[in-house]
Amino acid sequence: MSDSLTFANLLDDAALLSLEHQLHLEEVLADHNWNVDLQRRHFEFATPGRTIVCTRFHLLGSAAPGPGSWLWAWANPSGFPEELTEASARLRDFGQQYGIPELASAEVPFRALPGSPSEPHLAAGLITEAAKAVTGGWTSYNGDAGGGTRAAFLVEHPDFQLPPPEPARVMRVIQQALTGLLLTDHRRALSSYAAKRGLGATFDRDHARLTGPGFEAMIEFDEYGRVAGIKASLSGG
Template sequence: MIMSTFSDALLALARPRLAWVSEQLDLFDTLVPHGATRFDLDAPSLWRGGVTLRGHVLGTYALDGAWLWAWGNDSLAGTRGAQLSASLREIGEWDDVPELAGRTLDLTGFPDPRLAAHHLLLICMGLLDARGAAVCALNERGLALLVTDDPAVPRAEPRPRRLVDALLAGPALLPGRDASVAVKGWFARHGVKPSATGEGFAGRLPEGDTVTVTLGGGAVREVSLTGADGGPAALAAADEQELIDPRRDEIDADRCFPAPLLMATARSIAYSLRETAAMVDYAGEHLGFEGRPPVWDAAAGELRFPGGALAARALGSYDLGEGWFAWAPGTEDIRAAYRAAAGLPEDVDIPELADGRLELAPYLTPEALAVGLTRAAATCAGLVFTSLGGQFLAVTDARVTGRDLGPSTFPDAAAAEAKAGASWLHGQTPADERPRVMRAVAEAYFTRLGRPVHGHGLPDFLSGEFGLYEVRVHFAPDGTLGDATTGMMWTPH
């Protein structure tokens, strides 16, 4: 049966957990940075961002929209993931939830089948009371969906930004107009019995702060946090949670991002994300782009959208299945600009900048390496990076290159891009280099946007000024860029 929405029975199980699952996942993503992800069924383990955790494959998703539960997958028989998914099957059979009871699901009826698979994983995370969830490429045709129950990841405690985001975004993850169920579920998770306020709910946390949630039209409209006396919240001064005795991997420097190009890439990658986003916005506004991938016309040198085209050049390509990356012919000038930005003389041999195929097997994160090389090279050459599958392109069109992006960049977008840029490099950076590389990602990004940079919070955080507001990137003791927050200048976030 082709599904176009989740069943009422599944939604009834999911809704009370939506807000606190969103909160727990936020903490997990902060402590275990995004980046290249892999798993080991025998351990069983999940590796991401240089951290190894106990992890279990619950199911797999194929690009044709098919979900297969681990308990029904012979290749996963006997694993802890198969056992956990079998426990979900028991819930499905007991409560008549078709998504949990059947061996396979056809998600092609959803507007975005892959997003539906991600949402189903979050539902599972809540039903299993897991401490985090992750998605890993299984092969070129599918994904593995995992949860972790590793006690190294703490249970999420209320923190100002995280609780506000969770209560606003969590109830909106799935269709339905009764956000009060998710709100009450969040309070119950933290041992609080809220009181009805007429427009929503209010509850006093153990620390003495009051969380007030305003509802409207069945959705959460506003969340506020105030101290016991109506003043600043006590939680604003609470320490951020950290991993508990984490197992951090010692990264072999020879398998990391090439050291001669590392800092030039760190200074380019987050800004490259801003350039690509601005190019997509331009295509949506002027070229009729509505989400369907454009067409690359190599002969004409154009990236074709429904309402026009952008001039572009082939930049490179890679094949994860065969394990190689290659620069496109005629990119010598782009590679020279990259080399110059790294301060490398022409006679220094850099295998990653050479012609011919580069074997990816020796590198720790092959896809992240290929993307990092081409993104940085395009940005160093004053061009805009984009990709179509395994094909990398450099947009050369003057309508999108060389633009002043600073005024159009909002703090929330800047926070997301700074964090994402760091995530691309985190898993490829040796531990002893991580503090200066992660700081360079953030500092160069703000500088490229023309934003004043403030280091008064170092070593804990670095700030980029956006008028009355600022973006703070927060660093863990090991140098990891763990989070990025927005708020008024010189005030607690």
């Protein structure tokens, strides 16, 4: 990690790979219910065909509409098992090391987050995205905890792991991220995704070239460093 790091940098670093994991999670779960017992350390999804019991999960924290703030799990007075809150404590330590108040502060007002979200699920989503870039846990679940409060988790199961990169999926992720996510630095977001997904990537001032199994994408940047156009082609091999 760079010595100079911001919350916005973390959002860019996580954006595309996180999106791909969440799209995959939606496909795995489809229609589902979820249930968690924090004291028993048990988290499961019930789908029409089967029950998926997470091999491991981490409680990051909760976003509540009353105070309009996010509360990290390590700071919650409810006394959750340390095994479930240790990831949030590592994020606190990381935030203190790099001077990132959104990670280091016990409670974070919604208005202090990018875009000043007013809805708990949006605030929880932003915090969770940054957490993924630090922890390397890429699948998350944001669930209704009652009273409008949203609880955010990182969840693990073999079925949640991504399959190898596939051209149509990679291009969908890139296009959806660029049009629908809050990105500050398009180059950084694309470079991070390429590195984490094992894609080839070269960048110059005005262009980027991404390559992977069976595809090539040429990306053009405008004078502000934003993606201005994408041309993708399939290739043999």
